[in-house]
Structure formats: structure tokens, C-alpha cells
Amino acid sequence: MRRSERIVRLTQTLLEQPYRLLSLTEMAEKLGSAKSSLSEDLAIIRDVLLKEGTGSLETQAGAAGGVRYIPGIPSRQMTDFVAEMCRLLADPDRILPGGYLYISDILGRPDVLDRAGRIFAHVFSGAGAEYVLTVETKGIPLAVSTARYLHVPTVVVRRDHRVTEGSAVSINYVSGSRRIQTMSLSRRSLPEHSKVLIIDDFMKAGGTAKAMTDMMKEFKAEVVGVGVFMSTSEPVPKLLDDYVALTVLSQVDELTREIHVVPGNFQLARKENSDG
């Protein structure tokens, strides 16, 4: 097989399986090539990813060794994407009765989901999340997209307890609209002592995210991060102080039809790696 063909196959195999450790021995066999050629190919792919800022390849030595693709995103692409989101979100046609903002269309777009998921995966890449947790409904696509780039399962907390999920833990909490709400999570959906990353579409007072955090105590799980697509500047403080927001809604005025949306703290948030 020619090098260029091998490189297409390798690039495809790696990109389609983020974070998955791929055995060098198996790959060499599958491609019918020497491990040394494979290493050269991987070096080329690694160089391009690093140069572009779109990720990195992590190599593990030894018998069980292999290589995995860690997705990244260039800082410039993050800021451009978030700026574009702020612009879209500030469209006065999005104002709904009661001062709500219509954002379901944006959170259904495949390019937005892909980019936002990639940003969260990048921001939380050092956090060691084993699951992405969200609550139905609007946060699910974002959670799935993030989980895809982290190569971990998505777990969905329900607003009601469905018979089709077996025994569950239920908790009550007070939502942003000051109503008492219930959320429940099937016992078997999350092993005890898991590390979870919470992803949601929107955070106002933080009641829902706080409730998910409380719920995690029932599962002896550790919350390693909280990421939201949009938070609001008010109220301060929120029930949760450590979270990452892509955008911040500072004003919606039903009368003047003015909306202000600014970039969130996603660029300050990255703690472990700083090559982004």
C-alpha cells in the first residue's frame, strides 16, 4: 500500500475514534506495513494536527501500547465560533413572551453541536470525565456531542421517573423559575464512584446544575466539571460557582427588544493543558 493511501486510512481511523487507544501492532497488521513505516506516518499526522491546532496524538509505549487521538481546537476558532454565537443569539426575533430566548434552532444545528462539543471536550480534556451527564431535554444534543469527542457515554437525568428504566434515585429542587421540580436517575445508568462532566444548555441561578451535583452524591460520583452553552449574568452569586459558559446573556428587554450576549469564561477555564 502506498504511503498516501495508508495516511488516509490512518487519519480516518484515528479521527473517527477520539480518545480510543488503538494498538500499533493491530494497525500495522491491518495495513500490511512495518511498524516503522506506521510510526513515520503517525509522525506526519501528529505534525499536521499540532500545526493546525486541531488535536494531538498520544503514544503509549509497551506491549499494550498504542496511539490515541486527542481532539483539540485552535483558540482562534473557539473565539470566532463564540463570537458568531453571540451575534446569532442577539437577534431580537428570538425574544419570546416572558423575556425568554428561543435557542432550540441553534442547539439543533450539526455544525454548532460539533463545534461546541469540541470546545467542551477541549476545555475539560484534563478532567478525566468517565461520563457526560445532562438533564432532559435541550441539553442532550450538546452532551452527546461533547461525549463523542471525549469518547465516554452520555447519561440523561429525567424530569419524571419512567417505568422503562428500573429503580431510580429521585430528588426535589428549586428551579430558576422558583418552582419545586423533581429529577430522577436510574440506578443502573451510572456505576458508583464515577467521574462525571455535567453539560447543559442554559444556566440561570444554577438550580438545575446544583441539583445534578447533589444527585451525584447519591451515586458517590465526583463532578469534574460543569459546562453550559449559555449562562445569565444575573443573579450573582449562582448556586454553583465553578462552571464554564460559552456565552453569557446579560440582558433581554421585551420592550426595547434589546439583547446582549457576550463571550463566557471558556478561555480562562482550561487548567491542565495550556497548548490550546
Added chain:
Amino acid sequence: MRRSERIVRLTQTLLEQPYRLLSLTEMAEKLGSAKSSLSEDLAIIRDVLLKEGTGSLETQAGAAGGVRYIPGIPSRQMTDFVAEMCRLLADPDRILPGGYLYISDILGRPDVLDRAGRIFAHVFSGAGAEYVLTVETKGIPLAVSTARYLHVPTVVVRRDHRVTEGSAVSINYVSGSRRIQTMSLSRRSLPEHSKVLIIDDFMKAGGTAKAMTDMMKEFKAEVVGVGVFMSTSEPVPKLLDDYVALTVLSQVDELTREIHVVPGNFQLARKENSDG
């Protein structure tokens, strides 16, 4: 830039944006290479995709011309995946009180979502879907994954009418459990005369899928396909006769703890292309 580097960048650009038409002129500029070299690179990528059965490149000539990546999946990979799903689903530990089957864990796994989404995108690749439609909650991850490979937005029908989505169309229907249920969809979430592909996790009598189809009439939309992860062999006939199922549940016995799950009709379903 060396050919091998160019090929990595091209492969990445194409694979990360299924179905998106990418301009040859822009790509040549970005890579700093002649269009003729680019065409040679694309030919190499096309050959590998075809040889592997993992997709194809579609070239459009002319000033607005370009190239797009159409994801595919080899027949063998489809049957292996579905066989593996049948095996997993038949685990007696999945039986819940009432004869329900616990499948949320499977539908949260990133590899399952990716593969199932890819299969649906492949099966319905000729259908011209402009949106993927699902109903909350369990079908959403599958719908998002399919929509990613078709590069179209996901639209989620709600079980209740939420204040944050504006005016909506609501309909009542009878679900598989014979209860009267409501579903509603925000007016602005779908333009009239759209072509939609319905994706859901589970179909028994077909009441929910039929209701979504009825709902689409209110939006003057055309349903170009229905795909479910699992259907049941009973009842026959269902309220909907044209659907694609990856797996079919033929028996759950709470007493003997026997479950039978067999592959569905996904391989007969593909009408337009037959290169898979």
C-alpha cells in the same frame, strides 16, 4: 507542503464535515497548492473510501463546484454491529418489571451512537432529508448522531409544551401503552414544506411514529423515512408500515427470563444507492 501533509489536512477537513460542499478553489488556496495536485489528492482519498466501503466523494463541477464527503459503512460492518447489538440486548439482566427492556446504557455509548447514526445516514442517504425529527427523550442521542452524518439539523418534538419555545402545534395520540398522550412542536422549529427523517429508539405499535407523521402534516412537511433502533415483532400490522429497524424484539419473558432479539430490515431498506 508535502503531499502526505496535504492528504492529512484534506482527509480531516472532509471527514469532519459530512455532506458539506467544500469549494476546490478555497481549499487549494488554503493549502497553497495547485488545483491539479488537489484533484490528485482527492482521487487518492476517494479510492481509499471506496475500497474500504466507508464512503465516497462527490464532485460538483463549475464555478460553484466543489467536493463533498458522503459517509458510508461496509455491509459487513453493519451486520456485525447489529449482531453485536442483538447479543447485548438479549442479556436477561435487562428485563425490568412489566417486561420492559433496559436499553438506556446502550443508547448512551458513543461507539453505538456513532455506528447506528452512520447506518441510518447510509440507509437514508438517497432520501433527501433536510431535518432529522425525534421525540424526547431516549431517541434524541440517536437522532443527533444520524443528523451529524447527514449534516442536517435535529428537531425535537416535546411531550409537553414548554414556555421557552414559543407558539407550538400540539396533537393528541394513543401510545403503545394505550394512554392518551400529547406531543407538541414549536412552530419556528421547522419551516413548512421540509423533508424530514424520523428517528426514534423504539417502536411497538407505531403510535408515536404515526403521531409524528401526523404532526408533520401540520407543518406541510414530507416524511422521507422512519428509522428505529428497535422494533417489536408484535403487534402486526403496525400503524405505520414503511420503517427501518436495526433490531427486532420478538420476545421478553419475565418468568423464564428469555429475550429474543433479531436483526431488523435495515439491509433490505436501501433503495437509491446499492453500492453499500
